[in-house]
Amino acid sequence: MSFKYSDEVLKRFRNPVNAGKIENPGGVGVVGNRNCGDVMHLYLKVENNVIKDVKFETLGCAAALAFSDLLCDIAKNKTIEQALKITKDELVKELGGVPAPKLHCSLLAVDALHKAIEDFQKKK
Amino acid sequence: MKKVYLDNAATTQVAKEVVEVMQPYFLEKYGNASCLHSWGQEARDAVEQSRKVIAEKINAEPEEIIFTGGGSESNNLAIKGTAFQLKDKGNHIITSEFEHPAVLNICKALGKKGFEVTYVAIDKNGFVNLEQLKNSITNKTVLVSIMHANNEIGTIQNINEIGNICKENNIVFHTDAVQSFAKVPIDVKKENITLASFSAHKLHGPKGIGALYIKKATKLKKQIDGGHQEFNQRSGTENVPGIIGFAKAVEVITEKNIENITEFRNYLINELLKIKGTALNGSQDNRLCNNVSISFKNVEGESILLSLDDKGVAVTTSSACTSSKLESSHVLKAIGLKSEDAHGTIRFTLSKYTTKEELDYTIESVRGIIKKLRGISPLK
Numbered sequence: 001m002s003f004k005y006s007d008e009v010l011k012r013f014r015n016p017v018n019a020g021k022i023e024n025p026g027g028v029g030v031v032g033n034r035n036c037g038d039v040m041h042l043y044l045k046v047e048n049n050v051i052k053d054v055k056f057e058t059l060g061c062a063a064a065l066a067f068s069d070l071l072c073d074i075a076k077n078k079t080i081e082q083a084l085k086i087t088k089d090e091l092v093k094e095l096g097g098v099p100a101p102k103l104h105c106s107l108l109a110v111d112a113l114h115k116a117i118e119d120f121q122k123k124k
Numbered sequence: 125m126k127k128v129y130l131d132n133a134a135t136t137q138v139a140k141e142v143v144e145v146m147q148p149y150f151l152e153k154y155g156n157a158s159c160l161h162s163w164g165q166e167a168r169d170a171v172e173q174s175r176k177v178i179a180e181k182i183n184a185e186p187e188e189i190i191f192t193g194g195g196s197e198s199n200n201l202a203i204k205g206t207a208f209q210l211k212d213k214g215n216h217i218i219t220s221e222f223e224h225p226a227v228l229n230i231c232k233a234l235g236k237k238g239f240e241v242t243y244v245a246i247d248k249n250g251f252v253n254l255e256q257l258k259n260s261i262t263n264k265t266v267l268v269s270i271m272h273a274n275n276e277i278g279t280i281q282n283i284n285e286i287g288n289i290c291k292e293n294n295i296v297f298h299t300d301a302v303q304s305f306a307k308v309p310i311d312v313k314k315e316n317i318t319l320a321s322f323s324a325h326k327l328h329g330p331k332g333i334g335a336l337y338i339k340k341a342t343k344l345k346k347q348i349d350g351g352h353q354e355f356n357q358r359s360g361t362e363n364v365p366g367i368i369g370f371a372k373a374v375e376v377i378t379e380k381n382i383e384n385i386t387e388f389r390n391y392l393i394n395e396l397l398k399i400k401g402t403a404l405n406g407s408q409d410n411r412l413c414n415n416v417s418i419s420f421k422n423v424e425g426e427s428i429l430l431s432l433d434d435k436g437v438a439v440t441t442s443s444a445c446t447s448s449k450l451e452s453s454h455v456l457k458a459i460g461l462k463s464e465d466a467h468g469t470i471r472f473t474l475s476k477y478t479t480k481e482e483l484d485y486t487i488e489s490v491r492g493i494i495k496k497l498r499g500i501s502p503l504k
């Protein structure tokens with residue numbers, strides 16, 4: 001490979017702590033397109049407008065997996081309004097940067113969160 | 125940690141015997157092969173002896189072999205050299221959709237310089253469509269360039285048939301034999317080959333040294349101007365240690381090596397295909413002895429590669445030069461693989477140093493990794 005991942009990306013990739021599903025989730029966000037390689041499902045559990053738990057299932061590159069895992073940590077215990085303010089730049093910074101071709105993977109995670117919140121608000 | 129190197133299509137470990145014969149040509153016999161004194165003559169003799177070794181391997185004459193800086197350079201000289209030499213005769217070149225970038229990008233560049241290029245399709249088993257190739261020939265066609273064995277999926281093309289077609293139509297036939305050299309027999313006379321590219325580092329030789337077979341009386345427009353080395357076809361002081369090492373690498377490969385590698389390859393294919401949701405890319409017959417290309421459903425290739433690397437196993441997602449791009453491989457696309465399957469493809473390439481124990485460790489590792497990655501994949 002002609003680029004290198006940061007240690008933060010590799011650590012999350014190797015040992016994701018938020019992988020999995022939530023039974024009867026309050027909202028689900030599904031993004032990605034198998035044609036371009038990556039699919040992400042994000043599951044939310046919301047109580048009193050606060051995200052109590054977030055889990056992900058991702059089929060993707062190491063960066064996509066790391067961003068998924070990180071997003072879950074960041075979104076946890078935030079109110080819906082706060083969670084909507086999470087940006088992809090914040091994720092990228094938190095992981096110590098990613099190679100340029102992998103920047104879009106962070107967008108995937110943020111999109112999944114927005115979709116999941118949308119789903120939650122529709123169901124409410 | 126265990127270390128298992130299964131990326132031998134990218135490059136190989138240099139054989140010990142090769143390093144040993146090269147060493148004196150750095151430390152003692154360092155003469156310039158163009159010089160008349162004894163240092164020079166010593167180097168010259170060794171270069172000519174090496175030329176003979178390469179020539180014999182493909183049933184060519186020694187003066188039909190020139191040494192180059194590797195496979196990419198050989199391809200450049202063969203293709204550009206022919207195209208510019210024959211541009212008054214015609215401007216049409218035929219190649220295939222799944223050539224190495226070292227051929228495709230040359231053709232693309234020529235396409236911008238007034239040449240017309242036809243890219244012949246590949247069937248789902250990994251073979252060039254010969255009917256289409258034949259039908260593409262026009263009275264402007266001056267060159268057909270089709271690789272001998274593909275670097276990603278290992279399929280070996282029917283160069284005998286392609287050579288015949290070219291001979292009948294009086295067209296120059298070039299084949300990129302970088303992956304197949306010393307693994308698949310080549311007879312340039314019988315197969316009517318005009319030009320063939322080789323590279324040492326794919327067969328336990330050093331990097332940066334290759335050769336081009338140029339059939340007698342074939343004229344090429346020189347690509348590197350300068351001195352008169354290599355029959356005035358390629359300027360530059362000969363890389364004497366590299367040339368010596370290249371020839372030694374060719375000499376030490378045995379038929380028994382190839383047989384053993386083939387057996388190991390088949391073992392690896394069979395064991396990996398026992399994992400659910402897997403498929404072999406390219407035909408298992410007429411396949412390089414060391415190539416295993418497997419698509420794993422619902423997993424991303426890069427995640428497999430990095431996880432295997434954590435276990436000390438080196439593999440690749442597609443050819444090394446393209447793995448930092450996000451598009452899926454043009455080779456897998458050419459054989460009609462869906463892009464989702466292309467994204468989950470891993471190439472394992474063996475060498476004569478690969479052991480059964482290493483393969484068992486790899487198979488075990490792959491099983492665990494696929495299970496883990498599918499566990500966190502939304503598609504099961």
Ligand SMILES: Cc1ncc(COP(=O)(O)O)c(C=O)c1O
Nearest residue numbers: 194195196224226275302303323
């Ligand atoms: C089929 C093929 N052609 C050409 C090359 C380029 O050879 P080299 O690395 O010696 O320039 C390679 C290897 O990368 C190859 O696999």
Ligand code: FES
Nearest residue numbers: 038060061064105
């Ligand atoms: S999500 Fe597209 S390459 Fe990582």
